[in-house]
Amino acid sequence: PGRDHLAQKPYPVTKELILEGMDEAGIDRVVLVPPSWEGDRNDLALEAARMHPDRFSVMGRIDLARPQPDLISRWREQPGMLGLRFTFHRGEQRAWLTDGTAEWAWQACEEHEVPVMVFVPGSVPAIGEVAARHPGLRLVIDHLACHGEPGPERFAHL
Structure with a gap:
C-alpha cells in the first residue's frame, strides 16, 4: 500500500x-x-x-522491526509455507544486520528450523557474521547478493 x-x-x-x-x-x-x-x-x-x-x-x-518469535515457532504450520524471506537492500534495513534488530529472528529461525532467504546486496560480510553466530540457521542468499547493476562487476563481491 x-x-x-x-x-x-x-x-x-x-x-x-x-x-x-x-x-x-x-x-x-x-x-x-x-x-x-x-x-x-x-x-x-x-x-x-x-x-x-x-x-x-x-x-x-514478517516485520523484522517487530519481534514475534512465537509466530516463527508456528510459521511452517501454515499450509504451503516453507520459510521466511528478508530483504536488506535499503539503508535502514542494512543496519538491522548489525545493530541487533534482526537477532530475535535469527535465533527463532535457527531454533525452530525455519529456512530463511535473504537479499543482502552490499552486505555479504554482515550476513556471514550472522551465519557464524547461528551455525544451525539455514540461509539462502538470493540474487547472489546482487542488486541490479549491469555488467560483470556486479559479481565482484563473490
Whole structure:
C-alpha cells in the first residue's frame, strides 16, 4: 500500500498468470515470495499455495522491526509455507544486520528450523557474521547478493 511505484509490472500478477507462464515454460512448481511493495502480507501467496499445493509453496514475510518469535515457532504450520524471506537492500534495513534488530529472528529461525532467504546486496560480510553466530540457521542468499547493476562487476563481491 502506497508503494505501487515499486511494482515490477503495471498490473497485478495473479496466480492464474503465473500458472499460465509456468505451463508455457514447462515449469512444474515454484516458490512464491510476496513482493516487498505489498508490505508483510502473505495471504495471496498462501491462497495460491492452498488452491494449487502441487504447484506453489511460499517463503513469507514478517516485520523484522517487530519481534514475534512465537509466530516463527508456528510459521511452517501454515499450509504451503516453507520459510521466511528478508530483504536488506535499503539503508535502514542494512543496519538491522548489525545493530541487533534482526537477532530475535535469527535465533527463532535457527531454533525452530525455519529456512530463511535473504537479499543482502552490499552486505555479504554482515550476513556471514550472522551465519557464524547461528551455525544451525539455514540461509539462502538470493540474487547472489546482487542488486541490479549491469555488467560483470556486479559479481565482484563473490
